[in-house]
Amino acid sequence: MTGLSDEARIARATLLRVSEAATPLVHHVRAHGVEATLADIRAGALIPGVDVAALKTRLAEADGADDLAQAARVDARLVCPGDDEWPALLDDLVRIDADCFGLWVRGPERLDDVVARSVAIVGTRTPTAYGEHVAGDLAAGLADRGWTVVSGLAYGIDGAAHRAALAAGGSTVGVLACGIDVVYPSGHRSLVSRVAEQGLVVTEYSPGAAPQRHRFLVRNRIIAALTLGTVMVEAARRSGARSTLNHARDLLRHTMVVPGPVTSAMSDGCHVALREVTGSVVVTRTDEIVEQCGHLGELADPLSGQVRPRDRLGPLVRRVFDAVPVMRAAPAERIAVTACVSTEVVEPSLAALRALGLVERLPDGWRMSRAGRDERHADARPDLALPLDWL
């Protein structure tokens, strides 16, 4: 592994042991770095919002080198910011002031590769047959299409998703709320092993750490951050899955919800999320998830008939597209006004539309290309799933 020096990695391991994930310490680490932060804690310096005395006690007992050795015994490594393998996705946690200082990783794959096209599937630990079926179905479909399924290795929906991804020969990532060498829940011993063989098991928590209650909620932000979107499949009204979905929303990831019978308490949390989580969309099959999270031009399903370029546009770009004049070119500012979007949005949108061949640039502005005009006149396919508009 390239990236950090041994000393820096040991310091990270020590920091992880001392800090507990996502504490107010993030500001200090961001401003001063890991080693200086550890020195400040050792010196008992004042760090705003942080109980330095408590951390100092923990630091006295912490030994990053020992944690690395302990992890190595289960073939786990520590992946840190600065390592090649570190996924840029995790840096988005800065956005919610909950930086990840490093991840203990077990498994043959490179973490950044595995999560490049990944979706989280989360839900209740006590699903109905319906929820288990749908979770497995979606996970298998994602695996079939080369997507990685990320989940929390818990009983219920998590387990169904991991298992189906494995069975489909796909890659899957399990995010623990305990040490990389701790088996939890105990009934998932063999599942955890299989995920570590065919995919990756990861955690922020130091070797030996017990799966304490609060750690599950803190862990959920990692599930949201590691993926392009989170799918909620069955959740009761109060469910940890909701925290994952909220994190996904805060991290500007796609938030997707599988509905169910309104008569089922296990779908209550899903329906509440659809009503409350801004930007959340209903998904009912794998194609819709891929359509949501996939990149432009990533076709979901050749069987669903011809998909028109316009259908593939994001909501803002589509608005810009609809505002481009057919015959007489208009300047970008004019199009921004018509589309009710800011000028920062209109320029990249027009560039993207031009790359797709839908608009053309003339000396006096922008107008539809011939392909764009055809697109404009083609009726939007009523049976094609479109993301709800963002604005």
Add this chain to the structure above:
Amino acid sequence: MTGLSDEARIARATLLRVSEAATPLVHHVRAHGVEATLADIRAGALIPGVDVAALKTRLAEADGADDLAQAARVDARLVCPGDDEWPALLDDLVRIDADCFGLWVRGPERLDDVVARSVAIVGTRTPTAYGEHVAGDLAAGLADRGWTVVSGLAYGIDGAAHRAALAAGGSTVGVLACGIDVVYPSGHRSLVSRVAEQGLVVTEYSPGAAPQRHRFLVRNRIIAALTLGTVMVEAARRSGARSTLNHARDLLRHTMVVPGPVTSAMSDGCHVALREVTGSVVVTRTDEIVEQCGHLGELADPLSGQVRPRDRLGPLVRRVFDAVPVMRAAPAERIAVTACVSTEVVEPSLAALRALGLVERLPDGWRMSRAGRDERHADARPDLALPLDWL
């Protein structure tokens, strides 16, 4: 009944017989009135977009007085714009260029009273047990709370909704796609009678008119217009219920959808609608429908805690509210630009906000009131169901 003169009512009956609902004739009627329009048709005058020759043939055979007499035989009356009983809600059809020229009405209630607090429940003619159960449950709950259930008197979801409203002793309105004296579907003979006894049966179609296929879709706009919101309960991917929901959206009514198992084809249309119909929200129980459609301060569920005035605003009004300046007043046109709404929307919205005490009018325009400022700063309650934003 006060309102129109006998001559004017006869002319309306004649127009309904001649025009078929929602033809391009609406522009001419709006500009010149009913009697002049009939005279123009009789004279074979040119009316843009209208096949006057065809209408002239129909007019030769039409006799409004005879239609009124025929309707009277089944105790039906003709309610027209200008009558006390005419619901202002129907005037919104102008917005989609599909004015209603009058409604044949059968039943003891006043139409305007009955629909003042009303919700449409629509869906497939071939529901599952789940859909039938949920439709009945919601309709009964609405009836319990004094809301009128409007539907199309068809088999399936329509019938379940009407029946449950009747059984709960509530009011219900059936909108036909045939003449007021025609029984369709034949299996609903007794249901139609009971609705006409306990609620109202209404139609645009002249006495004796057969339930032609296209009339069902045209009829659906009346269902949407008569109500504050439309709830879709079970619909296949291609379903007439979708047209009702689309009309509701176009009429700025609340659009609500009951989800179901993603494995059920009869919920497919619902899930597609949730993805495609902008502003549509998931509803799972009566309280959520009332919360959505109820007026300011109409609490759905005392358990759900404090509801803020802003939460009660419709999506467009909320946008206008958010665009009103806090300190320096701005003219309505300026606010319309900021909110990205048309001037036709901004004026009534500001009037509504003023009636709520949220904005105030100054000589140079509009600004927040003190209550409005408080509202603006209060966090939206995360546990309260908000409609998705309109755009």
